[in-house]
Amino acid sequence: MNRETRRRLTRELLDNAVKAPIDETHELLQRHGALRPGAGKLSSVVALSLGFLALLAVLAFHFPQYLTTPDLRHQYSIDVLRQLLLVALLVAGGMSLGNLVLGRQRNLNLVAFALVLAATALGGSRVPVGNFPDHTPYIGLDWFILDLLGSTLVFVVIEKLFPLYKGQTLFRAEWQTDLKHFAVNHFIVGLALLSVNFLLHHLFGWLVSSGFQQAVQHIAFVPQLLLCVLVADLAQYWTHRAYHEVPFLWRFHAVHHSVKTMDWLAGSRQHMLELMATRVCVLAPLYILGFSEAVMNGYILIVGFQAVFNHANVHLPWGPLKYLVVTPDFHHWHHASDEEAIDRNYAAHYAFLDHLFGTAVKSPKVFPEKYGVVGDYMPDGFVRQQLFPFRRK
Template identity: 85%
Template sequence: MSDTSKRELAQKVIDRTVKAPLEDTRELLHRDGELKPGLGKISSVLALSLGVLSLLGVLAFHFPQYLTTPDLRHKYSVDLLRQLLLAALLIAGGISLGNVILGRLRNINIVAFALVVAATAMGGSRVPVGNFPDHTPYIGLDWFILDLLGSTLIFVVIEKLFPLYKGQSLFRKEWQTDLKHFAVNHFIVGLALLVVNFLLHHLFGWLVSSGFQQTVRDIAFVPQLLLCILVADLAQYWTHRAYHEVPFLWRFHAVHHSVKTMDWLAGSRQHMLELIFTRVCVLAPLYILGFSEGVMNAYIIVVGFQAVFNHANVHL
């Protein structure tokens, strides 16, 4: 066999084993519309999604000081996370390998299986986690993974049970744009919180009265939570209204209103400067009043659900 023939054969092998799977996967990620059962699309998307999240999870185990959120890392059960990661690897690997054997969307499942192999080769669920510095710059990769999984499991079910538009598919038009916003806004959570905390302390620190804050903290949990939600909602209302009535602010808020299809992911389309400005305006009165940590944590859960539910495709 001549050198030219060998090169041509090698190129064909590369095209078939590397380029074709990557091109098919890229094409899948640019599509929208309904996933019809029986064609292998649903299982392939599940395997690919779990493969990506598993690889990201392994990276988070390797570099927790840079890829995990400090407020969350102290509350994790590492054993539980390892079990979840192992389950995701087994499910993604089993589905993708089965689809490859059955010849269903083989190229896409080759990519999914390759992600599982890469994650396993990097240590999988057995990556050791030693001591590491706590005060380092970080990207909220863990928050992205957990919130994406949790929101998908909760809100996709709610939207399927109580849809406003019954024919709307999970992968509707422009879902890719909103997923990018979802990812970026989660990845910059460290930077956003740093900026918000800096602005709160320097702009509103002079308003803080420890005696008054202690009076607020002495209020019973439930009425204190209701007061916290009331104050936050008033701040959110006037901030939101300003976005619509002040032309300069509207230029940032218009990004949020460029969504054409409403669902649980639509609320993620938000300019990062709007994200920071809104948090400062809403958290400032809560910071000044000094609500207790337990009340603030409960409020974050309530507003986190509300913010997603407000945009969801539900008829409630």
């Protein structure tokens, strides 16, 4: 065997050693369905996910002025985040190395271990964070990482403990599309907040009365919070109803309704323009009324939880509470394509609004039979769904 042949064979071996793990990882990300127990697939997915998120977290430590959200980085503890990052690296590294030793899912775990090595080589949890400018353009990478981890840990557990559809898998069909929606919605948080704040100040600033706002802020915390949620839900109800009843607006809202399997990730599917427009319409009255900062923080926690929880694959015995607040059972009917569910159950927080305005679902059935838009005409894929409203009919 001559030298040129040996070089060629060496190059082919190296290419295959790199290409095979990447190809298998890409193939995994295209699949859906249940993970077969006992084959190391679940631990490999956990290791791969944690390794990827840990690498993103290290990058956020290196470039906090561009990759972290100002409102968040003033709240959380750097030391706690370092500890979480260290735990993620240890878990991902331990799982991937253990699977490699046992010969399970070798290619996937090679990629996971490579991600851990890359994150460690870049400084791991010991990346120094010095002073940096606070008013730079940014991507909400930290918000994406923390929310994805938190939502997965909390809502996946709830879905497994109290499932509405017991046979539904974690990696259901089209989960990849909804994860892209989830990521983009978090990454553009800076642009969204900037746009919303600009529109609020320029469109509604003239309506603000400092005396009236001070009177609102003097209301006790709990009744002020309940009032804040009510005002927001009234604005959301009529905005949401307009999306259904105005054909042009429906083309944007149909993206959200095109999801055919309901779970905690399903609520992330949303057109970016609808996301910003709805926030302006809902936040405008709150901005005008001038609710206190503590109340607004409470409202953000409530809307953040309900936006995910009400789409989740969860069923609980709600009793009379189902007539007062929006639950997953209530909101699932809104996403149903059953005839009696069309253009019903608009509220996001208070279910009694739909009963008050005559838009609550009335059906002898306990649960819907199918979800999605009638006719199933929405294309799959994040980019195609963002372009859908602008296509010719």
